[in-house]
Amino acid sequence: MSGILSSIAGAFRSPAPRQPRYIGADDAVAIDGWLMGGSDKGAFSIDQLMELAGLSVAQAVAQLYPLGPRLDKDANGVKRKRDNERVLVCCGPGNQGGDGLVAARHLFHMGYAPSVFYPKESKGEIFPRLKKQCENLGLPLIAPPSSGSSSFPMAADAQDVAFRRAMDNTDVILDCLFGFSFKPPARAPFITVLDEFKKTSKPILSVDIPSGWDVDSGNADGTGFTPDALLSLTAPKKGVRAFVESGGKHFLGGRFVPDAVANEFKLDLPEYPANGSQVVDITWRKEYRPASTSSRVAAWTSAVLPRTRAPPTASIPTSGGSSARIRLEDPLALLKDELGSLRHNITSLLGSKHPALDTIAKYYFQAEGKHVRPMVVLLMSQATNGLSPRWTDVELRERGREQDRREGKGRGVDEPLEQEDVLNDDNPSMMQRAKDLLSNPLSILSSSPSSSASSSSSTDSSLNLLPTQRRLAEITELIHVASLLHDDVIDLAETRRSAPSAPSLFGNKLSILAGDFLLARASLALSRLGSNEVVELVASVLANLVEGEVMQMKGNMPNRATPMSPRTASSSLAATDPSAVAAASLSGNGPTPAIFEHYMRKTYLKTASLIAKSARATTVLGGCGALQGWKEGERVKDAAYEYGRNLGMAFQLIDDMLDFTASAAELGKPGGGADLKLGLATAPALYAWDEFPELGELIERKFEREGDVERAKDLILRSSGATRTFDLAAAHSQAAIEALHRLPESDARDALEKIASDVLTRKK
Ligand SMILES: NC(=O)C1=CN([C@@H]2O[C@H](COP(=O)(O)OP(=O)(O)OC[C@H]3O[C@@H](n4cnc5c(N)ncnc54)[C@H](O)[C@@H]3O)[C@@H](O)[C@H]2O)[C@@H](O)CC1
Ligand SMILES: [K+]
Known part of the structure; x- marks a missing residue:
């Protein structure tokens, strides 16, 4: 088989399970409705779904935190604890709380020693029955006393104390507090529970969505806790995307979902394992898009919004709960x-x-x-x-x-x-x-x-x-x-x-x-x-290139008919007025600010415009366009544009400097003052003119006379023209990097930063 064919075949043999679609809260409710709908829909009962969901939760625990081997009793005849044995199952007031109760029961039968924390019992006849099943197994239960039971005096904070003690004693925490119907912010008594989740170093497995996160936008404000692992039910919710794509451990449960509903909601579900398991490990892999490049809405929010508390990376969770990102040694290798x-x-x-x-x-x-x-x-x-x-x-x-x-x-x-x-x-x-x-x-x-x-x-x-x-x-x-x-x-x-x-x-x-x-x-x-917006941006680049070229052709042309007084010319007028050069040189002074502006404007049009506008255009294609209705998109577009503009300016300034400081062999094109031979005065010449006013005359006549080019070159090399040009380029490179830092951290951002700093050290 040829190399190409085998690589195609390889792609189809790939064992990486498919990534399902991320669904919003609305879709989750609709799917639930479909599953439990009447004869023309799923026809499931809530007990059935909860039983299956709870079983998948217990199986995810067993896979993620396997129970250690059974140990002999110690010398005092006391049973020794098995690894990962103690699971604190935290159950909320909705159906997800029911999943937790079912999971606790299954975990017990698997050999674990679960405890149940159930601070607010749900209404509905199913929940007391699920709770009773746990009590029948003798599972420790932290819950308010049921109404009607004898009111034995209890300390007001007895439940909190019991919960904290349980947190201290457990090996693993199961977060079955809230699912897709949660609306932030959390209310009592769950505020303290979520605080404890934030403080603990014990592994937390979250079901469906980490409790406290917005179902659609996730941990956007960075105030939620980051779980050790996630079990999505049916399909992952939009809010977990950043967690998933930063490599967080991710399982999917919902082996009961019929094709009809998967197709109707375009769920793109993976295959479940042949061994009958109710869960499949769909942790993001290298085969998928890299973690750093997608859905960093959370990171973006903390990078640009004033209510930022943490640095951008802090809200990009990673599998270990830490936010450290390994920097690539050569980020440009990304593009090989x-x-x-x-x-x-x-x-x-x-x-x-x-x-x-x-x-x-x-x-x-x-x-x-x-x-x-x-x-x-x-x-x-x-x-x-x-x-x-x-x-x-x-x-x-x-x-x-x-x-x-x-x-x-x-x-x-x-x-x-x-x-x-x-x-x-x-x-x-x-x-x-x-x-x-x-x-x-x-x-x-x-x-x-x-x-x-x-x-x-x-x-x-x-x-x-x-x-x-x-x-x-x-x-x-x-x-x-x-x-x-x-x-x-x-x-x-x-x-x-x-x-x-x-x-x-x-x-x-x-x-x-x-x-x-x-x-x-x-x-x-x-x-x-x-995209019309992209067409508009790029078409304007074409116009800019021609304008820049014409400015360069005409820019240094003396026009003795309209002399102006040097350094007093209105800069906006003189910036496009070629007579400024003639006027300044005639007076024997250095260049006016207007002459410098003229050069900078030409540099933008000829070089920076293409880089700036194409960088902006690609963010439009990625969903930040004016017509895509996302206000923050302007800030992304501006950051991209400013990066490109400053990079382009730095790039051309260094090019103009190298024309004097590098040899033709290094450049691969004429060097050694080639611009002078074309009659062009670039930044090093303009700075040198500032120090040697006699250069003005040579610039004015475009170095046309015998020996002009050599004399000008000599003056420029004796001046600090090259150094000042470099300094200006360095300032633009820095401005490019600053614009970049308004975007969230990523490997690609590192690579762009490297391009902006490497511009200063290039030799050709
Ligand atoms: N479609 C599926 O695959 C299945 C889903 N199930 C589970 O059901 C969950 C959804 O159940 P529900 O719709 O009952 O909702 P939730 O379990 O998400 O909880 C809603 C409950 O939380 C309360 N609540 C909401 N916001 C709150 C806040 N800010 N502070 C305090 N309390 C708040 C509500 O009053 C309500 O009692 C799913 O996430 C999943 O875990 C399973 O039980 C059955 C199968
Ligand atoms: K949860």
């Missing part, structure tokens, strides 16, 4: 496989039937690039996916789209929206891809990264990225390369990435056309992402 697929996909996007266009369009993609822009998009996606309450819907919709595509039924991000003959877009690579998909839907597993999450070979880096986000990453690289093609024509560059530049190999005309072609393919791909 992704970038390989990116290059492959870009090549597919660029196919053309016209051989010359095909060759030149793909030319710059053959050389290894740094792929900074797509990397930022992919990592920002990971760092923010799951934050939006819309995330589940977005993810489900895209998963559905991919599924349809795999089945040859509908449109994925590759399929045209219009009829092919109307589009008249001859891309042989994409046609081949479409054919492959139809003839062998599984080929998607090997040819596209968008479903690599299910391929076993790339599990470590299979991220919870949406297909649209991957495509956006590819689009950013297409736009970037298009701008390189156009730049190399404008700058007359002879080399690029240590090889002949495209214009020097293919000529200016073809290079410009190839750049246009890339932009056209990027636009086509953009339209298929299905």
Whole structure:
């Protein structure tokens, strides 16, 4: 079997059980209603369901905290305690309390020594009977005296004292206080109980939802306790998602759920074990999306909202109850496989039937690039996916789209929206891809990264990225390369990435056309992402790139007709007025603030805009868009944008510095003041001008005279221009990191931080 086939087969043999859908409180109530509904529904009685639920609770205890071997009596003839023998079953006032009573009975018959804490008995005839069954077995019971029994005088806090003593003496605590009908905040007498849960170091197994957590939003404010393990009944509730996906021990019970209800509520249930067990261990595994990337609503809340009490990670529970997160040594390794697929996909996007266009369009993609822009998009996606309450819907919709595509039924991000003959877009690579998909839907597993999450070979880096986000990453690289093609024509560059530049190999005309072609393919791909907000953002990048290029061409051009007084010019006006340079240099002074602003604005337009807006756009795809109705989404989008903007500024400033301080060999393109030869005064030159006013004259005439470039270079190298440029870049790098810190902690955030700090130490 070929490698690809065996890896596909491997993916289908995978023993990792399926992850069920997270359901909201509304769905939980509806499912309960269905199960207990009349003849056309489930037709279960409440006793039956409680019996099954309670049995699954007891079985989960047996698996998680196995009973130690039976021991001989000690020298005094006293029975010795077995490991994990003592289980304190804490029962609440609703049906979940009934589950607890049933579980206590089963645990006793399994050999455990359970005690029952039942501070508020439920109404309904079933509960006294369940309680009586426990009393019949002689289980210690901490409960208010039943009404009608003799009122023997009791201390007011007798129940609390008994409960605390039981907590001290137990091995394991069972949290059967509240289930899906709980509405926070907890009322007495449960407040003190939940406080004790928070304080204890004993393992707590929570049933359905850790008591005190909101069923839908979980432990969002970080005030709840974190259990050692969770047993979800029927299907996990939305509120436990962060716990589950941070690797918390997670079992599922509910082997009685008929297919009809599972299908109706799209529960996506896993198989239960062949041995008849009522529970299945569905603890999150590496095969699923990584813990750090999904549904960190809790962490996000504590990261951005003023009522924050704990640092962001404190509310991301982990299996051991501790919140420590292991930092990856090289967080960028997260993207190793992704970038390989990116290059492959870009090549597919660029196919053309016209051989010359095909060759030149793909030319710059053959050389290894740094792929900074797509990397930022992919990592920002990971760092923010799951934050939006819309995330589940977005993810489900895209998963559905991919599924349809795999089945040859509908449109994925590759399929045209219009009829092919109307589009008249001859891309042989994409046609081949479409054919492959139809003839062998599984080929998607090997040819596209968008479903690599299910391929076993790339599990470590299979991220919870949406297909649209991957495509956006590819689009950013297409736009970037298009701008390189156009730049190399404008700058007359002879080399690029240590090889002949495209214009020097293919000529200016073809290079410009190839750049246009890339932009056209990027636009086509953009339209298929299905988000107008993203189209708007990325289309404005295209305009910015051209504006920046024009500013650069015109920016230093002297215009003696409209002299201005240096340093007094209104900065907003002068920022776009090229005459400012001429005026300043004529006066023999250094550059005005307006000249510097002009340079910074150009830098934003030419470099930072693409990184900033694509970082923002990917958060829109992940559910933070203006039309997705989540107000907090603006803050996520802004953090992503500010990160990208500052990273882009730092990146270009260092690029401009390296033009003076690095050799051409190190850069792989002309260096040693190449910008001066193009007549451009970048940050190091502007800072040097501040120290050596005579530089103004050379800048004004764009270093055109014999010896100008050498003289300018000499002055710049003698000045602190390079150092000040570096300092400015460092400030932007720091600002990027600060923007990032408004997002919750994650491996992806670490990787983005590394990119922002590595920018300062790069040599090319
Ligand atoms: N669908 C299923 O799979 C089954 C579910 N069962 C269990 O039933 C549970 C749901 O039962 P219920 O709907 O009775 O509800 P709960 O067991 O969640 O408890 C509701 C009770 O808690 C009280 N309560 C709510 N908020 C409170 C607060 N802030 N402070 C103090 N008391 C508060 C209510 O007054 C009510 O008495 C599930 O979570 C599950 O454990 C099983 O019994 C049967 C099978
Ligand atoms: K519970």
